[in-house]
Amino acid sequence: MDFGFLRGKKNKDPDGNKSKKKNVAITHNVINGLISYAKMHHPYEGILILEGERKKMEILINNLVIPPFSEHGPFYSGFPINELPFDLKYLGTAHSHPSGTSQPSLEDLNHFYGLISIIICHPYDEEDIHAYDSQGREVPLERRI
Ligand SMILES: [Zn+2]
Numbered sequence: 001m002d003f004g005f006l007r008g009k010k011n012k013d014p015d016g017n018k019s020k021k022k023n024v025a026i027t028h029n030v031i032n033g034l035i036s037y038a039k040m041h042h043p044y045e046g047i048l049i050l051e052g053e054r055k056k057m058e059i060l061i062n063n064l065v066i067p068p069f070s071e072h073g074p075f076y077s078g079f080p081i082n083e084l085p086f087d088l089k090y091l092g093t094a095h096s097h098p099s100g101t102s103q104p105s106l107e108d109l110n111h112f113y114g115l116i117s118i119i120i121c122h123p124y125d126e127e128d129i130h131a132y133d134s135q136g137r138e139v140p141l142e143r144r145i
Contacts, residue, residue: 034094050118097119
C-alpha cells in the first residue's frame with residue numbers, strides 16, 4: 001500500500017512562493033529629520049508622514065511631511081487617517097517611542113497606514129531607527145545620500 005497521501009504535499013521549492021521583497025531605502029536627510037523631530041517632541045511621541053517614490057523593486061523615502069491635526073501624547077500619537085489626502089507619494093508613517101522600545105505596539109499595527117512604518121526609539125540615534133511592514137516584520141533600511 002502507498003501511504004504517500006498521509007505525508008501531505010511536499011513543498012519542493014520552499015522559497016518559490018516567497019513574496020518578492022522590495023528594497024527600502026531612506027535618505028540621510030530623512031534620517032536626520034526623524035532624529036531631530038523625535039528629540040523635539042520628547043518625552044511625547046511625534047509622528048510624521050513618509051513621502052517618496054515607489055519603483056518596481058525599490059521604495060525610496062526621501063521626504064517627511066508633518067501630518068495635519070496631529071496629536072501628541074506620552075503613549076500615543078496619531079492623526080485621523082481619513083483626513084489625509086490620497087497621495088501616491090505617501091509611503092507610510094514614522095513615529096517615536098519615548099519609552100525606548102523598538103517594537104511596534106498592537107495599536108501601531110492596527111493603525112498601519114501605507115507600505116512602511118518607521119519607529120525611532122529613545123535615545124533617538126541613527127541605530128534606533130527601525131522599519132516594519134504591515135505584518136510587524138522588521139524591514140532592513142538601506143541608507144542613501
Ligand atoms: Zn508606536
